[in-house]
Amino acid sequence: MRALTWQGKRDVRVETVPDPVIKAPTDVIVRVTSTGVCGSDLHLYEVLGPYLDPGDILGHEPMGIVEEVGSEVTALSAGDRVVVPFNVSCGDCYMCDRGLHSQCETTQVKERGTGASLFGYTKLYGQVPGGQAELLRVPFGNTLPIKVPDGPPDDRFVFLSDVLPTAWQAVEYAGIPPGGTVTVLGLGPIGAMAARIALHRGASLVVGVDLVPERLSRAHADGVKAFDLRRYGKDIGDAIRDLTDGRGTDAVIDAVGMEAHGAPLAKAAQWGVGLLPDAVAE
Ligand SMILES: [Zn+2]
Ligand SMILES: [Zn+2]
Incomplete structure (x- = not known):
């Protein structure tokens, strides 16, 4: 073969x-x-x-x-x-x-x-x-x-085989309260699927962050509030807080992946996209 x-x-x-x-x-x-x-x-x-x-x-x-x-x-x-x-x-x-x-x-x-x-x-x-x-x-x-x-x-x-259950598990672990809000960092296959699953399971707002135009437009078409990190940079946390009465989303899913060490998106977590300190992964 x-x-x-x-x-x-x-x-x-x-x-x-x-x-x-x-x-x-x-x-x-x-x-x-x-x-x-x-x-x-x-x-x-x-x-x-x-x-x-x-x-x-x-x-x-x-x-x-x-x-x-x-x-x-x-x-x-x-x-x-x-x-x-x-x-x-x-x-x-x-x-x-x-x-x-x-x-x-x-x-x-x-x-x-x-x-x-x-x-x-x-x-x-x-x-x-x-x-x-x-x-x-x-x-x-x-x-x-x-x-x-x-x-x-x-x-x-x-x-x-992988993408759907992995993304489903991420949403499960994120513990989004009923009708709550979530930020998904990274809108590759897992992030995009997690965002869709969060919407499917009743999240009232799903924020997605990425810097690839095709990913952002796909997420937007799926009903995600998509933020282009190239535009917001270190202000991305403020931009999301502005959307959520200054609080930030209820949960954060890091779907950037370990492949992205040193990539600008990996920094987004450190910049405090979420406001709940223990929900922000290093
Ligand atoms: Zn076994
Ligand atoms: Zn895989």
Whole structure:
């Protein structure tokens, strides 16, 4: 099959590699039809290089069609359409039973002190071959893949692999009071989705901050009060306070990401966009 492989710092290539095969009786093989590229993949492109080997297959946001199932897979059969969550979890351990799938004790990489394994995401997370590939071996075929209906196009479902649940969790953790207000710093995929989810869940005002014109206009079209950081700079906090009776929004979601260290937007949090001190992340 063809797959995107890591070869070295700032060096990734589509190569021909062996097809994945069923190893455990609960494995399934998925033929990937759509797969996302994540801001988190930038870590692999740069700083996490020491934890990859040349040839490692990247990617953790795939969906596709089940091609083959192991002998103990009863929940899926060949031809089923599935989304594959980025987080490899067994669905059946102490942590999974409590909904803490990112700490799945079956796939946890204990020797590295990290959480559960992830597809396509370094030795720190299990060195599991990833989904930017024509075929993907998915363990825990009875519980991990999410079956979705045939019909609507892939982009109605593919965000279930990472972007939608990640953004939903951000809104959940932000604890916006009913009918309250929130500022979302960064309107990339996660920030834009978090802003839409906050509106969907009843926030009365969602402020978004970014400095990319296309992101700002998309957020505006979604009903977000979008602020262009290039225009406001250090006054961004005052601009948001002016909108909210001088108080600032009830909650703040930092969706800038760690990739943006040193970027002007990362500074926005330090400039005090929110007024609640412990809601402003460093
Ligand atoms: Zn991702
Ligand atoms: Zn588990």
